[in-house]
Amino acid sequence: MKSDVISMEKILTVTIDYRRYLSTSEIAAIEHEVSIMETREAAGIEALKIIQEHRGWVSDDSLFAIADLLNMPEAELEGVATFYNLIYRQAVGQFVIHLCDSVACHLTGYEQIYQTIKAHLGIDYGQTTVDGKFTFLTNVCLGGCDKAPSMMIGKHHYQYLTPESVVDILDILTKQESEHD
């Protein structure tokens, strides 16, 4: 039947040849992770992180390309990718704010920090500012409980947050071109 042929084509089109899609340096970094593991798919989570480091997030096409490189089912890799908080399966802003919402921060002023960020940027959890600058997400305990409240943006942890200091941090980042400035 004709409809069957069409659906087969749809399935086939999602295979992405990693050699055409991934860069040489991305492939080299992933292959290094493969070399310290007994199986190729064991490098899956590191591979997702490498691609995210290069491209900001993990698109469907990236996921298919990684699955091709690691010789594993796409669905299995998707199961891994969506299991983790720090793998972004949607496009994110230039800076991703991970605000700790666990118990030590809850007891020491989390709610105020949350309300401040929400009001200052005009976005709630899961949203990105219109200018593509910030995405706002939660994080479980960042291990900064003695310096709470705490948040992580990129690779940097910010601690002892107050409503004033969090606004300063966001304003400085707004002026910044990239995470590494």
Add this chain to the structure above:
Amino acid sequence: MTEVIRPLTQLVNLESPLSLGDYISEGGYQGASKALHEYTPQQVLDLVSSSGLKGRGGAGFPTGMKWGCVPMYAGDDDNAPQFKYLVANADEMEPGTFKDRYLLEGVPHQLIEAMIIASYTIAANRGYIFLRGEYHLAAMRLQQAIDEAYQKNWLGKNIQGTQFSFDLYVHTSAGRYICGEETALINALEGRRATPRAKPPFPQMSGLFGKPTVVNNVETLSNLPHILKHGVEWYKALSPDSDPGTKIYAACGRVKRPGLWELPMGTTIRDILYQHAGGMADGLKLRGLLPGGASTDFLLPEHLDTPMDFDSISRAGSRLGTGGLIVLDNKSCPVAMVLNLIKFFAQESCGWCTPCRDGTPWAVEVLTRIENGAGRKEDLDTLHNLCDFMWLGKTHCALAPGAVEPLKSALRYFLDDFEQHIAHGCCSYKPNTTQQTKLKGHCHG
């Protein structure tokens, strides 16, 4: 030589951790050297067993016993697997816990030395440090230290001229609490969804990639160089308690000086909270505390003189867990605190077994209702039933029972608060702002 009383943290430098050379000149790698040159693996195992070291990750399982189950093979045995594994569990995500971060960022070579000793004992030839993804600084410092250790032949082939070889890698995770459960961690390292595995088989027999594997917590491992270097008698003398050695205790919440301190095992809660953390912040009174992270039962002011060791805290009705106090003051709502804790467990449930996947969000729903003033009388029965449905033996792993511990104990110790929320239709700890609560007149800020 000055007396060493804080072995794990004495060389910590958070600004700039010791290089390999400096670590050695401060007495580092002597424990590993002694193990490799003077002892057989069996002798190290006996030493660690007799030291009485117990796991510091939460469960408190004797380390020597864990290692003792690893199958050992003669050099010419054809049945020997190609790899045996040692994994350092550095996936520190228990709310209220930040001790491993301190060791990882402050003295990375101590963990590497410890892993050389542990891997030599169980004849593991490959190791991973399973590090939570958020600890970027620790990842960088560990990798630097590992590179140095390879250059100076403390890792790699024929370490320090011996027959022993060991490769060590850092694996950074991507943010999921359940990866701290040792069989979930193994699944995560294999690149699978990190759901816990059924036991048996135990990881020591069939773990990572089906090979013998030992998973130890970072703080547990960090004891090893010192036990080797100073001996069992010294180690036992560190603590006046039945549990030997030191423990890194911590305190967070609204206390004067939140922080962490390496103290003799069995230091009382009172000493930690009042002497080291400076007591409650101004104007606040102690209401209760979780002694060892989010998944432990509340204790009350009447328990302050309990020694923080495995048995004493158990007898008081809780668990030592990770040894990090989470302190509840009299101006914070116990219902809101428990709601925050259970939300965490609901979010971090892997979804594998029904009691946890359905039970934790159900508890969140009921607690949210109560906290928001829409609680019903029968809600307390529902919460009690959920505590039963999610208890040990009814779930696939310890996550849901861990969630039950603060909930069940809060229902016992702070029942008045739950009942008042329901009876008055509001939370009396919230500022008195809404018209509804003004009308009812029960709830004051």
